[in-house]
Amino acid sequence: MLAKLSHLDRLEAEAIHIFREVAATFTKPVMLYSVGKDSSVLLHLAMKAFYPAKPPFPFLHVDTTWKFREMIEFRDSMAEKLGFDLLVHINEDGVRDGINPFDHGSNTHTHVMKTVGLRQALDKYGFDAAFGGARRDEEKSRAKERIFSFRNASHAWDPKNQRPEMWKIFNTRVAPGESIRVFPLSNWTELDIWQYILQEDIPIVPLYFAKERPVVERDGMLILRDDERMKLRPGEKVENRLVRFRTLGCYPLTGAIESDADDLDGIVSEMLIARTSERQGRLIDRDEAGSMEKKKREGYF
């Protein structure tokens, strides 16, 4: 009697199939590695898809220079441990202009350091396919996106005119300059991600686990003061609180939650009683209505 595949087995197989399809049909693919839990799952799947070979593409981190220090340490240790080809790109124009989330706001900062930075890197290396870890359950414009999502030569997404995507037959054809963003985790939910991390024992950045950390309460969010660049406003004070992160981005834009979940089981059980969605911790989604769709049309992942 043959056992049928579980829900998670099917999600894993679908993601591996997508990885291989890109490797077989594109000239110059890359995987966007943003160091978060979804990227960790993506990396794990990429290693599985090509075993015993290494993934036949490099991994790109677009560093906004405002990521948590622990993320950078984790990134470098993973690259060394697994021996993958890591490319780090920083938008030097943005650095020169001193773009930062405090003086320029989350919108400008994210646009210049992340979206423009990503476009620069894609143009610089001439990648024709880029894997990302986005999931359809995260946000309502992502719920609309194809697994193979076409981008024109200016990296823009046209949500009103997406290619039909039938069965597992993917149209991988692009003209010079055009590209495809590929989302192997499209059909995974947040619960699936954690369940898979638990099942496969996948390493993740320690910031996901609760620990005493120096935080400042600002605009209703708990911000980890990761370095001296964050100036305190009058009346603000740094307190050590037991906190963790449900999602990771630029530290001034990512709110911590008070929690004592210091292992995977704790995180999962906390998630099961959560009353708010994970992107609520991201300041960038709340700037304006439809803000994720707007960013995506401009080339954000």
Next chain:
Amino acid sequence: MRHIMAENLVATDTVREYLASQEQKSLLRFLTCGSVDDGKSTLIGRLLSDTKQIFEDQLATLERDSRKHGTTGDDIDFALLVDGLEAEREQGITIDVAYRFFATPKRKFIVADTPGHEQYTRNMATGASTADLAIVLIDARQGVLRQTRRHSIIASLLGIRHIVLAVNKIDLVGFDRQVFERIVAEYSEFAKDLGFESIAPIPMSARYGDNVTRRSEKLGWYAGPTLVEHLETVEVDRAAIEKPFRFPVQYVNRPNLDFRGFAGTVASGSIAQGDEIVVAKSGKFSKIKRIVASGGDLKQAVEGQAVTIVLEDEVEVSRGNLLVAPGARPQVADQFTANIVWFDEQALLPGRSYILRTETDQANATVTDLKYRLNVNDFAHEAAKSLEMNEVGVCNISAQSPLAFDTFAENRTTGAFILIDRLTNATVGAGMILHTLRRADNIHWQSLDVTKHSRAAAKHQKPTVLWFTGLSGSGKSTIANLLEKKLHATGRHTYILDGDNVRHGLNRDLGFTEADRVENIRRVAEVAKLMADAGLVVLVSFISPFRAERQLARELLEEGEFVEVFVDTPFEECASRDPKGLYARALNGEIKNFTGVDSPYEAPEKPEIHLQTLGRTPEEMVDVLEGWLSERDIADQQYDDGGGI
């Protein structure tokens, strides 16, 4: 129901137990479809809300959006939860498919919420292609509409075998049993030939939640299950695991000389170490040596698993081939009949060449015959010369190289394909294979002893096709005639294929619609190919307005044989010359489909020779052509068999 379950969580053990119970759940993928305003998005909003999938911050956003864009007065407008694009919220319509996720204690669900407007049928098809069940919504006040039928037919063609007939907005007809039964009877009559294994009719009000997750007192006359009860229990298993083994080879993994693995996803059946397999296209036998996975080799692999297979023997296998069970092999053929759903604004034209793609294989392919178009209202088979956007038809397809496939009815994975436009790269159609055309098996190329090379050598020339394209009156025929005289005078063996002349004979059955123009060029290209095979220098003088057909002609010939000559005379100049008085009549509306007037001319992007005729005589053009040809040396030495002239 993550929130409800979570209330029972106390310790780590319970988390593990909970996760283990989640793991054992089966997955159901379904779509919602039907006409505009039948309440598809509202139903999904209701399902997510009643199964506690909406978080507090999402609810707050929803309340804010409802006040701004909502169409439900003071109530929450659930459609805004799934209509994720700004344009959708502003216009109050669904443009593209949205995927949503929810779970009940019994099952996990992925829902595709698909658009109802006819113009977005391709997005509905996208959602349907990966679904096992379709909820067809009907507005109780409207009954069965054109889109209800279209979506049901497309769902059936795409292999969906289970339908929920959701008679929605039953509150607006006073929960009337007669209305419900009349709609069910009408739909059942319509759907009786669509091959559905189950049709479950349920009266409901998605807006108020009656019969979605909770039974409604107002529908006491209905004894069947609620929607969620039905979704939790309906059996959609395709038994794909019991079918013959099919393994489309996706990627050859060869990190070093000692390892050669074939990576892919098992499309059906199962395989174990030591099993015998056949390579579909070559018929070569081998055995499964290893099934490689990162955690250690597997003993067996089943339908749906993505694995890497190592064979015992060094047989030739590349991407696009299938490894299959020796006792039950697929078809291998280059011609077959298929259902086609057309997606593109540019109509499907018989004779035009498209890229055909299966899950892992690819070939150039032509629709050789459009057998009929399916009328989605009454199933009538209608004669048609083209398939317009959102139309469905049955076609014969001819691929340039053989493909390995099953019929779609036998296997949803190995029986499907998409068509891609060669120039725009758009996905223009989806196909479901019905059967092989026998003639592909039976007609083999005659192997001929006298070759193209020997024929050309006898003429001491290199076979060449000079393809003159340009507007009517641009000077194509004048230049071609002059050039032929000169070539003839130097001993070349030539022939002119002229548009007007060919239309008097070979192509007399063709008119000037886009479909006929494509066929016109296809025939001429094939004739030019035969003449090149005879060793001739062929001068083709045809308007040939479409890039795709000129590309087709180019690909029929060998590298370097096809020379595209763009006779570039501006429209105003051609219209004022008007040697045959045609422009005057076309501009008056007396001639339809006239190139440059009401039918497009797609100028060559990279012609081998670009003749700008303004201010130059035909003799000067011919000098340019002669110069070009002498550089390429069509009296090539390699074609001289040593006998001399």
